[in-house]
Amino acid sequence: MRNKWQILRIFLLLILTVVLYSFSNKRNQQRNVKDALVVFTNPEQLYISMGAIYSMLTQDLDTIDFKVQEISIKRMEEEILKHPMVADAEVFMTLDGILSAEVTQRTPIGRCVNKDGVQYLDQVGVFMPLSSNYSARVPLLYGIEDSISVKNIMPLLWAIQEDEFMKQSVVSIIQNDRGCVNLQIRQNNLEILFGEVKELDNKFRKLKGFIKYTRDEKTLENYKTINLEYEGQVVATKK
Numbered sequence: 001m002r003n004k005w006q007i008l009r010i011f012l013l014l015i016l017t018v019v020l021y022s023f024s025n026k027r028n029q030q031r032n033v034k035d036a037l038v039v040f041t042n043p044e045q046l047y048i049s050m051g052a053i054y055s056m057l058t059q060d061l062d063t064i065d066f067k068v069q070e071i072s073i074k075r076m077e078e079e080i081l082k083h084p085m086v087a088d089a090e091v092f093m094t095l096d097g098i099l100s101a102e103v104t105q106r107t108p109i110g111r112c113v114n115k116d117g118v119q120y121l122d123q124v125g126v127f128m129p130l131s132s133n134y135s136a137r138v139p140l141l142y143g144i145e146d147s148i149s150v151k152n153i154m155p156l157l158w159a160i161q162e163d164e165f166m167k168q169s170v171v172s173i174i175q176n177d178r179g180c181v182n183l184q185i186r187q188n189n190l191e192i193l194f195g196e197v198k199e200l201d202n203k204f205r206k207l208k209g210f211i212k213y214t215r216d217e218k219t220l221e222n223y224k225t226i227n228l229e230y231e232g233q234v235v236a237t238k239k
Contacts, residue, residue: 034097041104047131048085053101056080057091076101084129087122109157110141110173123161125154143175152179152197159200165208187211188221195229203228210234 038053040046056079073091080089080101088104106128108120120128121141139160144150153175160166169185183192194203206228214220225237 036099037101039100039102041102042107045105045134045136047105047108047134047136048083048103049133052083053080053103056083057099057101085131108136108138109161110138110144110153111136112141112144114142114145121150121157123158125150139170140172141175142172143177149175149179153181156181156194156197156200159204163204166204188223190223191225193225193227193229206234210236 036054036057038050038057040050057076059079073093076091077089080086080091080103085105086103087106090102092100092102094100106122106126108128109123110121111130112119112121112127116127118130120130120136120138121144122128139157141153144153153173156173160170169187170183171186172184173181174183175181180196181194183194184190185192192207207226210226211220214223222238223236224239227235227237
């Protein structure tokens with residue numbers, strides 16, 4: 001008998017929980033949305049404006065004064081994700097009635113010049129259009145035409161992004177059809193014969209060591225080409 005009462009109590013509690021949830025959900029759906037808010041997770045450079053995302057949130061609504069039940073969160077997220085500058089988006093309602101969009105922008109790490117014109121290459125190796133809102137300070141890329149050339153160059157681009165000296169120094173990268181690359185750096189417009197995209201840490205270290213040495217000796221301006229392809233040494237060509 002005692003077990004029956006326990007089962008009945010649990011059953012009644014479940015019914016009460018469902019009723020309270022339904023009541024709360026119904027009241028929530030009837031609430032008015034007070035405002036819309038856009039937050040960027042990576043706001044350092046805005047390749048898409050907050051106003052553009054805000055418009056996507058409210059494009060089908062005459063005013064902000066509308067009911068929660070009129071909102072299609074999934075549709076809004078899908079609309080924002082269609083934008084070529086957006087990597088990820090989450091739309092949600094806060095408890096105080098704010099319709100919020102949390103947006104992650106795509107991050108360009110190179111500017112490709114090829115048969116298709118000029119476009120960015122982002123951090124996951126996908127082409128993206130230039131932004132009218134902000135111009136990224138990234139290396140110019142030549143010889144990047146297809147998925148094979150993209151796959152080959154990505155480790156070098158990632159390594160440059162992680163190395164502050166290289167990130168500030170590399171102006172352009174030229175990749176030939178054999179997968180070998182040359183770099184141009186800001187210091188004295190030096191041309192760097194980098195070779196295959198491998199042993200990146202070692203080649204970065206040799207380049208930085210050569211530049212530091214020639215700067216200390218005040219001879220950097222005497223050189224036009226630096227070859228990093230030889231193991232254990234740097235071969236430099238004077239002007």
